[in-house]
Amino acid sequence: MKIIVGNWKMNGNLGEKESMLSALQSIKTNHKVILCVPFPLIYGDGFGTNIGAQDVSNHENGAFTGDVSAQMLVDAGVKYVIVGHSERRLYHNETNEIVREKATIAIKHGITPIICIGETMEEKNAGHTISVIKQMLMESIPDNGEYIIAYEPRWAIGSGLTPTNNEIVTAVKTIFDTLPQPMPILYGGSINQSNAHDIASIPYIDGLLIGGASLKSETFIPIINSVD
Numbered sequence: 001m002k003i004i005v006g007n008w009k010m011n012g013n014l015g016e017k018e019s020m021l022s023a024l025q026s027i028k029t030n031h032k033v034i035l036c037v038p039f040p041l042i043y044g045d046g047f048g049t050n051i052g053a054q055d056v057s058n059h060e061n062g063a064f065t066g067d068v069s070a071q072m073l074v075d076a077g078v079k080y081v082i083v084g085h086s087e088r089r090l091y092h093n094e095t096n097e098i099v100r101e102k103a104t105i106a107i108k109h110g111i112t113p114i115i116c117i118g119e120t121m122e123e124k125n126a127g128h129t130i131s132v133i134k135q136m137l138m139e140s141i142p143d144n145g146e147y148i149i150a151y152e153p154r155w156a157i158g159s160g161l162t163p164t165n166n167e168i169v170t171a172v173k174t175i176f177d178t179l180p181q182p183m184p185i186l187y188g189g190s191i192n193q194s195n196a197h198d199i200a201s202i203p204y205i206d207g208l209l210i211g212g213a214s215l216k217s218e219t220f221i222p223i224i225n226s227v228d
Ligand code: PEP
Pocket: 007, 009, 152, 156, 157, 158, 159, 188, 189, 190, 191, 209, 210, 211, 212, 213
């Protein structure tokens, strides 16, 4: 059983969510499928698919216009939330410290955070991938509770580029060895139907985080079906 997470980012509408859920319902899979949709699409029955969020506030409640609290996500039936996605880190200045606070508050409310970490192309080219991953990991993970790590090289997201299998195994083994206790580790970044099987089979990989290819059932379902 692998964990396969779709990240719709700021895409989709209610009709598209409903047709994705009915397409997902029509297949038989042993994998845990989690669909992380924009906040207004969260409500409603997931029909066997876990509906996740893409962010959560690091505060319990209060004067934080535009933010959504962990308790609100719980009330909406959410069990998983992505935190520290590279687009949040880049466009919303989220630091490792904020990511850690978000992961901690999610866990406190019974939601499993999917904590994203990954190096930029500049860091990779400078040979700093492993040190960057270790630092991001140690500064972003909470002290207690269960969480999922998503290794997403920033340069691989939405670019059509992926690391070599050797680069991925080196990175995820580093994560595995650095974590204080074993937690599931996903890979994310330009996953498609042609590379999903091979990447999901790499040692230490417990699943995939998929952006663009999760938007349409024509691309998402073949990926789910291709993973052992
Ligand atoms: C993502 O958004 O986390 C992601 C991996 O995107 P993509 O699959 O489009 O590269």
